[in-house]
Amino acid sequence: MMSSVSPPTRERLLQAVLTLLEGSQGRGVRMTDIARQAGITRQALYLHFSTRAELLVAATHYLDEVKGSEARLAPSRAAGSGAERLDAFIEAWGAYIPEIHGIAKALLAMKDTDREAARAWDARMQDMREGCEAAIEALDRDKMLSSALSPKQAADMLWTLLSVRNWEQLTRDCGWSQAAYIETLKALARRIFVAGGKPDRQDHGH
Amino acid sequence: MMSSVSPPTRERLLQAVLTLLEGSQGRGVRMTDIARQAGITRQALYLHFSTRAELLVAATHYLDEVKGSEARLAPSRAAGSGAERLDAFIEAWGAYIPEIHGIAKALLAMKDTDREAARAWDARMQDMREGCEAAIEALDRDKMLSSALSPKQAADMLWTLLSVRNWEQLTRDCGWSQAAYIETLKALARRIFVAGGKPDRQDHGH
DNA sequence: TATGTCAATTGACACGGTGTCAAGCAACAA
DNA sequence: TTGTTGCTTGACACCGTGTCAATTGACATA
Known part of the structure; x- marks a missing residue:
């Protein structure tokens, strides 16, 4: 059931989002780009996040965690x-x-x-x-x-x-x-x- | 050559943009909607404005004209x-x-x-x-x-x-x-x- | 009446981006 | 050997924008 405890890939995706967004100030970052940056396929990305919005939201939380908002x-x-x-x-x-x-x-x-x-x-x-x-x-x-x-x-x-x-x-x-x-x-x-x-x-x- | 002097339709389109945008504060107003509001086809809309951006920009100028910015x-x-x-x-x-x-x-x-x-x-x-x-x-x-x-x-x-x-x-x-x-x-x-x-x-x- | 032009119509299609699905494959565990 | 897990490949649907070709109806002009 998608491993509720978080293995590397999920983290790598979150990281990828942050990295790409940093570079291209929120502009034109596609699911494909994120997946590639994390080293997996676009389709595999959907194994972890079922929606672009969900991914972005998760990335936001992740960033809070990392940067300690x-x-x-x-x-x-x-x-x-x-x-x-x-x-x-x-x-x-x-x-x-x-x-x-x-x-x-x-x-x-x-x-x-x-x-x-x-x-x-x-x-x-x-x-x-x-x-x-x-x-x-x-x-x-x-x-x-x-x-x-x-x-x-x-x-x-x-x-x-x-x-x-x-x-x-x-x-x-x-x-x-x-x-x-x-x-x-x-x-x-x-x-x-x-x-x-x-x-x-x-x-x-x- | 698209008639440089402006006949009704062009105006109606501009008006349609303004009306729809007013109602749905800039959210989800599609070319189809605008065309329908003006009483023509989506494709016909492209006879007057070759791009959504162009239409929006024209609508902005039109609004200036009307409201006298x-x-x-x-x-x-x-x-x-x-x-x-x-x-x-x-x-x-x-x-x-x-x-x-x-x-x-x-x-x-x-x-x-x-x-x-x-x-x-x-x-x-x-x-x-x-x-x-x-x-x-x-x-x-x-x-x-x-x-x-x-x-x-x-x-x-x-x-x-x-x-x-x-x-x-x-x-x-x-x-x-x-x-x-x-x-x-x-x-x-x-x-x-x-x-x-x-x-x-x-x-x-x- | 025939001809041409203009605005619009219908219907089809390409493209990009998101989201879905099915089948297969490699690695690891029992 | 069998199963599970995480991923791959490839195909496809949906949506919205933009394009194209063929057609129609109205109006003017010769």
């Missing part, structure tokens, strides 16, 4: 003040995006046609949203959340601001470096969400 | 101060998004596979970017651009902030009303881009 966002929970927490979260998530970008794009592309892919993606985004909510909540507890925004609005906004698409646009279309992305977004988030937050610092040089 | 963004150029201009631009663009959303999604979905579609979309986004740049520039001229951001950074950020994807996320996934979207983004943009801009107004209630 949970562990990544943890440091932000440890931070002291709400503002520090916000910073830490943006830093962690911002560093994570490039690693999941390939598969994220692939999943995103299937979202409109495949229910399972949509569910997998939405679940992921829900996780990430919880991080946003937690950061905003911490800020709110500190009475440091900008009074211009309700916690819900703020969470929505932060969540949107940190979307993969936005990272893609800033980083690809606008040519921002990864470091610039993180720094600018941290500064921006402070300005937006932290009460009275650095309205316009002119500290160095009068 | 140029005229929409014009008022923002007339505004007095840079801040007012920013407001006007967000309002105009924000009101425009829902109208182009269907076709935007369809184009966006093809972007990765079709060069023409990508070009059409990028051109559109370039137009919109010019609006962003103009608004930021006006702000800069007024010496009201936040010193935390360079004009280029600011334009990149505004452009990203106002993306169709973000509108979609806030409006669909977060459940914001169209009015809330516009109001919140206007406030946000002021806070982000306008120097010293409304850091945290506590006006109503002590």
Whole structure:
């Protein structure tokens, strides 16, 4: 019954997906390509995953396992003040995006046609949203959340601001470096969400 | 030679695209569907547009013509101060998004596979970017651009902030009303881009 | 009335990509 | 020897896009 415990091949397939997706940012990676990359036949691939969507979803989970998505966002929970927490979260998530970008794009592309892919993606985004909510909540507890925004609005906004698409646009279309992305977004988030937050610092040089 | 002057059928096809895309937000609208909606055969459709991408691109131009995309963004150029201009631009663009959303999604979905579609979309986004740049520039001229951001950074950020994807996320996934979207983004943009801009107004209630 | 042209029709087919199925084969275990 | 497991080969169905050839009906023109 297809060996519920996982032998090499399944792993090799998952790896293949990740490798190919990394290279061709989610674009035009066919079942044939994946199978060949893993050293088996396209048909044999269906012995392990009955659907492209299923494979992609599994690859997503696999990647989480390997890269430890949970562990990544943890440091932000440890931070002291709400503002520090916000910073830490943006830093962690911002560093994570490039690693999941390939598969994220692939999943995103299937979202409109495949229910399972949509569910997998939405679940992921829900996780990430919880991080946003937690950061905003911490800020709110500190009475440091900008009074211009309700916690819900703020969470929505932060969540949107940190979307993969936005990272893609800033980083690809606008040519921002990864470091610039993180720094600018941290500064921006402070300005937006932290009460009275650095309205316009002119500290160095009068 | 396909009659360079446009008889009814071509228009009907364009209309059909818009209608169908409106209904099914860019999802699964096939050539067959479009042809049927216009009352002709799928094959006959190829007498007018030789490619799905071409049809979609033409539909985009057609929509511009009908809804006057140029005229929409014009008022923002007339505004007095840079801040007012920013407001006007967000309002105009924000009101425009829902109208182009269907076709935007369809184009966006093809972007990765079709060069023409990508070009059409990028051109559109370039137009919109010019609006962003103009608004930021006006702000800069007024010496009201936040010193935390360079004009280029600011334009990149505004452009990203106002993306169709973000509108979609806030409006669909977060459940914001169209009015809330516009109001919140206007406030946000002021806070982000306008120097010293409304850091945290506590006006109503002590 | 005959001729031509134009828009559309019907029906068939190619291609690429996903998913399915049947038969066979090599390796290993009992 | 028999069976099982994991894979192979080869064929095929389905779907959506794009192509082609032959035909038809309407309209204009000579």
